Amino acid sequence: MVSSQLIEFVGDYVDINYWKDIVLSLTERMTDTKAKRWTLGASVALICVGDLLYTISRPPKHMRHLPYVGFFPVFYHTIVKRRTNRDVYKILYEPMVRKHKLHARFDRAAWTVMVTDPALATQVLVKSGDRGAPKQDFSQENRNTLLFKMFGGSNILFDSGDNWRRHRRLANPAFHKSLPVAKFGQTVSDMFSLLDNDHDRSFSLNVENLIERWTLDIIGHVGFGFNFHAVADERSKYKVIYDKALDDAFNPLYLVFQILDTKLLALNPPRQRSFKNAQDFIDLIVQFVDERRQQVQKSIDGSIADTEKDLLTLMLEAEMRGEGSLTKEELVSDIIIFFVAGHDTSAASLSACLYFLAKHPEIQQKARDEANRILCPDGNASKDALPTLADIKSMVYITQVIKETLRIHPPVFNLVSNRCLKEDLVLDGYPLEKETFVNVGILEMHHHPDFWDMPEEFNPDRFAPDRPDAHNPAWMPFSDGTRQCIGLNLAMTEQVVLLSMLLRKYKVELPDNSIHRDQLIHLNTQLMRPKELDLNFTRLY
Numbered sequence: 001m002v003s004s005q006l007i008e009f010v011g012d013y014v015d016i017n018y019w020k021d022i023v024l025s026l027t028e029r030m031t032d033t034k035a036k037r038w039t040l041g042a043s044v045a046l047i048c049v050g051d052l053l054y055t056i057s058r059p060p061k062h063m064r065h066l067p068y069v070g071f072f073p074v075f076y077h078t079i080v081k082r083r084t085n086r087d088v089y090k091i092l093y094e095p096m097v098r099k100h101k102l103h104a105r106f107d108r109a110a111w112t113v114m115v116t117d118p119a120l121a122t123q124v125l126v127k128s129g130d131r132g133a134p135k136q137d138f139s140q141e142n143r144n145t146l147l148f149k150m151f152g153g154s155n156i157l158f159d160s161g162d163n164w165r166r167h168r169r170l171a172n173p174a175f176h177k178s179l180p181v182a183k184f185g186q187t188v189s190d191m192f193s194l195l196d197n198d199h200d201r202s203f204s205l206n207v208e209n210l211i212e213r214w215t216l217d218i219i220g221h222v223g224f225g226f227n228f229h230a231v232a233d234e235r236s237k238y239k240v241i242y243d244k245a246l247d248d249a250f251n252p253l254y255l256v257f258q259i260l261d262t263k264l265l266a267l268n269p270p271r272q273r274s275f276k277n278a279q280d281f282i283d284l285i286v287q288f289v290d291e292r293r294q295q296v297q298k299s300i301d302g303s304i305a306d307t308e309k310d311l312l313t314l315m316l317e318a319e320m321r322g323e324g325s326l327t328k329e330e331l332v333s334d335i336i337i338f339f340v341a342g343h344d345t346s347a348a349s350l351s352a353c354l355y356f357l358a359k360h361p362e363i364q365q366k367a368r369d370e371a372n373r374i375l376c377p378d379g380n381a382s383k384d385a386l387p388t389l390a391d392i393k394s395m396v397y398i399t400q401v402i403k404e405t406l407r408i409h410p411p412v413f414n415l416v417s418n419r420c421l422k423e424d425l426v427l428d429g430y431p432l433e434k435e436t437f438v439n440v441g442i443l444e445m446h447h448h449p450d451f452w453d454m455p456e457e458f459n460p461d462r463f464a465p466d467r468p469d470a471h472n473p474a475w476m477p478f479s480d481g482t483r484q485c486i487g488l489n490l491a492m493t494e495q496v497v498l499l500s501m502l503l504r505k506y507k508v509e510l511p512d513n514s515i516h517r518d519q520l521i522h523l524n525t526q527l528m529r530p531k532e533l534d535l536n537f538t539r540l541y
């Protein structure tokens with residue numbers, strides 16, 4: 001009697017009908033009451049745990065009609081085995097993607113519908129856009145996480161609706177105006193001088209490290225006219241502050257188990273130090289915003305061309321002219337976002353570019369020939385030449401190399417934040433309820449044989465202007481629609497500047513013992529970044 005009541009009670013909470021009869025028949029035959037109680041208790045406990053695990057491993061009820069990848073395989077491969085995104089994709093997602101245009105999976109700490117087809121992605125990003133499918137709102141629930149401290153609040157990357165429009169209204173013109181290519185070129189030339197001082201004609205270099213320092217100097221300059229001196233000094237004070245702040249914010253363990261940041265922080269002194277590092281970085285940006293606002297309020301500097309001004313100055317000037325306004329916190333948050341969104345992404349792309357060029361000497365030579373032809377039409381190929389904007393537009397082949405790198409190796413391999421449906425939507429015949437999270441599998445689309453000929457082959461020619469792939473809708477490294485990357489132009493331009501100058505000056509090769517001999521190995525991070533990429537350099541002038 002007691003046993004059936006207990007089972008009825010538990011049955012209200014977990015789905016144990018299947019096991020009920022087995023447990024009852026087992027215990028009914030037992031004569032010893034104590035043994036009967038123990039067996040019953042243990043069975044109920046086991047059933048509860050099993051049911052809980054089963055429930056977690058599956059999508060929530062409103063997604064169970066979709067094909068899905070269970071929670072535990074994802075947890076096992078990403079957290080336990082710490083496999084790279086590319087490997088997780090190969091092992092878990094590729095088989096699913098080949099069969100279905102969308103599937104459910106546990107991603108970004110939530111069950112999400114992952115779209116892996118360009119037409120469906122367009123439906124979500126372009127047709128539904130920021131109104132029908134705004135970004136997932138994480139402003140309330142995760143307020144005490146390190147991630148929220150760094151990137152929370154109202155900013156251009158995570159906000160949606162009218163708030164986001166206020167950010168974008170002020171930032172859009174600034175991004176259109178600010179493109180200091182001369183400055184980009186000068187920083188490259190300065191970097192060459194340092195390399196010339198430190199090395200013989202041939203040398204080996206950790207490319208990932210050098211490029212990451214260069215893109216930090218670039219974003220410091222473009223973002224708020226500040227020189228991090230990261231190329232000149234790897235341990236420069238502000239680079240150290242920046243690195244420390246970012247390193248811990250994206251630790252996957254804390255992204256999945258946010259309770260470690262919210263309820264259990266007091267038990268974790270190293271994590272408390274991470275919070276302190278983040279505050280140091282935020283304080284640095286606040287100081288810049290305050291100083292620059294005072295300068296701009298005194299006068300708008302008409303002697304400097306807009307293209308040479310930094311984003312912060314241009315946004316503050318626009319505010320002064322009454323073209324929009326943001327609070328100090330919002331402006332600070334946007335500048336932080338520009339850093340995070342624009343630094344490692346460009347570094348990851350450039351490093352991967354150099355890898356592919358080292359791996360394919362004939363493509364490298366073709367790109368070098370183009371750079372020499374455009375930058376040194378007089379044939380004097382023995383000194384640095386700084387590209388102009390017009391030169392950059394003419395470098396069609398180098399642009400194709402960058403586009404092909406971004407296809408094979410998209411630094412942002414799926415959208416940074418999920419979209420949350422604001423109305424019911426049917427995707428590929430599957431009804432999706434309002435409030436469902438949707439994301440776009442950029443990596444999946446970029447490697448799908450239905451959308452690309454020989455997708456695993458590095459072939460910049462596929463993006464030649466007269467080839468159909470030049471406008472292939474499956475190419476989405478910068479996303480699409482109104483929330484497309486605001487830094488697209490900047491990112492492409494800085495990469496063309498660096499590559500064209502570097503290829504003229506150096507030949508790059510993959511060392512015989514490189515860990516990347518067979519394929520590019522990635523770090524296990526939220527971005528696809530090459531792991532410890534050493535290349536051999538030979539100076540050409």
Ligand code: HEM
Binds near residue numbers: 339346417479482490
């Ligand atoms: C190769 C380099 C880059 C790649 C691959 C890239 C990729 C992306 C992608 C995929 C998104 C959409 C994220 C989402 O919707 O969840 C995005 C958004 C964004 N990116 Fe980039 N990005 C790059 C460089 C930059 C640079 C240089 C900046 C600025 C300095 C930048 C600033 C932003 C901002 C502010 C957004 C949010 C835009 C909005 O929602 O209105 N990105 N980027």
